[in-house]
Each structure stands twice: as C-alpha cells, then as structure tokens.
Amino acid sequence: METLINAAPDPADxxxxxxxxxxxxxxxxxxxETPVIVDxxxxxxxxxxxxxxxxxxxxxxxxxxxxxxxxxxxxxxAIAQQMRVQSIPAVFAFFQGRPVDGFQGALPESQIREFVKxxxxxxxxxxxxxxxxxxxxQMLEAGDAQGAGGIYSQVVQHDPENVRGNAGxxxxxxxxxxxxxxQQVIDQLPEQLKKAPEVHAAISSLELAxxxxxxxxxxxxxxxxxxxxxxxxxxxxxAMALFAGGDREGxxxxxxxxxxxxxxxxxxxxxxxxxKFFEAFGHTDPVTVEGRRKLSAVLFS
Numbered sequence: 001m002e003t004l005i006n007a008a009p010d011p012a013d014x015x016x017x018x019x020x021x022x023x024x025x026x027x028x029x030x031x032x033e034t035p036v037i038v039d040x041x042x043x044x045x046x047x048x049x050x051x052x053x054x055x056x057x058x059x060x061x062x063x064x065x066x067x068x069x070x071x072x073x074x075x076x077x078a079i080a081q082q083m084r085v086q087s088i089p090a091v092f093a094f095f096q097g098r099p100v101d102g103f104q105g106a107l108p109e110s111q112i113r114e115f116v117k118x119x120x121x122x123x124x125x126x127x128x129x130x131x132x133x134x135x136x137x138q139m140l141e142a143g144d145a146q147g148a149g150g151i152y153s154q155v156v157q158h159d160p161e162n163v164r165g166n167a168g169x170x171x172x173x174x175x176x177x178x179x180x181x182x183q184q185v186i187d188q189l190p191e192q193l194k195k196a197p198e199v200h201a202a203i204s205s206l207e208l209a210x211x212x213x214x215x216x217x218x219x220x221x222x223x224x225x226x227x228x229x230x231x232x233x234x235x236x237x238x239a240m241a242l243f244a245g246g247d248r249e250g251x252x253x254x255x256x257x258x259x260x261x262x263x264x265x266x267x268x269x270x271x272x273x274x275x276k277f278f279e280a281f282g283h284t285d286p287v288t289v290e291g292r293r294k295l296s297a298v299l300f301s
Contacts (some may be wrong), residue, residue: 005077015056015068020076031094035119037068040080040090047106048089058112065120076199119154129155133164140168145175163196170202174209181205183205205280208243215240232258232265236273243277252291254275260298271295 018026027036039055041048052070059068071090073080082094083099093115100128101119101164136151149172155165166189173182179245186203193199215221215237224234239254255277274295278288 013067014064015059016070018069018071020079022072022078023069023076027094028097028155030067030069032097034064034095035095035100037065037066037082037116037119037254038092038094039068039070039081040073040085040088040092041070042072042074042088044074045088051089051091051106054107054109054112058109058116062116062120066116069100091115095119129159129162129165133162136168136172137164138171140175144283145172148172149176161193166193167196167198167202170199171205174202174206179206179210201279201282204276208240208276208280212240212244215244218242218245230261232262232270236270239270239273243295248277248281249290252287253294256291256298257295259295263299 016026027038037055037059039048039052041052047189055068061065071079074084083090085102089106090104091102092099101115103115107115119152132151132155135189136148136155139145139151140148149169152165152169152172155162156169159165166185170182170185173179173185183206186206187300189199194203194300218238218241221238221241225238228234235254235258239251239258242248242254243251252274255270255274258265259268259274263271274291
C-alpha cells in the first residue's frame, strides 16, 4: 500500500516565489499554457500560514494541471497595488494571460480543491492519503476490517492527526474485536481531534461495542419482554444485544419502542442511547435517517 500514500515527485517549477521583475514571465506568460494561482501573502499574516501550505498541497496533487506563484507583498507592494489587494491572504487565478478567478481569506482544503477544479476543468487531483483512505473505507464496508485497519494505520503513521485515518482505525479495530487497542488509539488523540465528527462517531461505536458485550441473549430478553412489556431494562438490553449481533435496525426499533412506552425511564436513558446509535452510524446512514423519522413520529404523536 505504500504506493497509495507516497506522493509523486514535483516538477521543479510547479511552485515558486516571484517578484515584480519576474511577474510577467512567471504569471502572465506562463498562464498562456497552464493556469497559474498567485498567492499574495506576508510573513506577519497568520491566516497566510494556514492557506499557503494547503494551496501548495492541492497544487502538487493536481500534478501539473496548475502552477502556483507566491508574492510577498512586503517586498512587492507595487504588484499588490496593481492587483488592488486590500487584505491578505488574497489569491488570484490567471489563465490565458489574465485573471479569471480568485478569493480572499483562508479556505479549507476541500474548498481549495473545488477552486482548482473550476480553474482546470475538473483536474484537482486527489491527495495520496485520500486515495488510500478511500481504498480502506471500501475494504471496511466490504467486511475486510483487518486489511482496512492496516491502511488506516499507515495513514496515521504518515499523518498522526488525520481525522479520517484515526476514525477509520478505531472502527476497524472495533470491528475485529480489538477494543483495548481502539481505546489506546483514542487515549493518544488530542482533545480537539476527539471532537471532530468522524472521530466522535468512531468513539461512540467503541462505547456501544463495549456496552453490548454483556447485554445477554436475544431469546432470553425477548421472553422477559413478553412476560412484562414494561420491563424497560430488558428492552434496553435487547437493543444492545441486537446491535452486538449486527441488527442495527432492530436495535433502533427496540429503543424507540421503549421511548414510546415511557420516554422518561431512567432519565431518558433509551433516547440518549438512541442518539449515540445515530452518532455511531453517521447522520446520513439510512438506518439513522429512518430511525430519526420513527423517533419524530413517536415524540410528536
């Protein structure tokens, strides 16, 4: 899998610093063949330090479909004035010798890629790490948690704070029953990273897996509920047992039925657990979408 996460070598002139003397050659003339992104920045500009590396990453990933020129406005005020740069970071895209697009301020990488796609007619390249993560996601979805975990682990070694990599690694470890290893991964994460939606969802899946271990046998729990339909603990345990067995829809339905019968049981314990299910599944998962619809029908009936 190393070929998935090792970037190809860059052309020597793909990203360069320029000035007012070479601006015509580096930007105007160069853009007649290939789109050129011009990044106006300054050493004292905090947002520039965030945007610059992200721009460079996307330009490299585009593999020659676009080039980048950096202009320090402190050293080249005339160019900044000519381009009417009022605040930085400011980015202009040139093609066929003229400016065709641009933006101000620091943007996330996803929006930068969309900017480059517009400029190049769709060629923005995919990050080598993203390609590896896409492959791992497909493997995990297909049931190869072991193989997916190996790729996620490589990504995290390459980029320790990669959100998708850490979230995927936690999910893969949970899927193959290595709960303690998954918890070790979580314990080593910075607090801010734990709050990222994908990582938070993966943590929820670990918590659910841990809780479901001692849920009991489905048949016994169904018998207890049949004997006493108001046995909310048995219904709660049934939900966890069904989840442990892979029946996510059944687990959700069991909790919703508990909420329908008594939503205030144990300080809304069933509703809180249902929310944790939705977090673990993901907000766009069909089971979550249908579960939220059923929950709304119960709560507002």
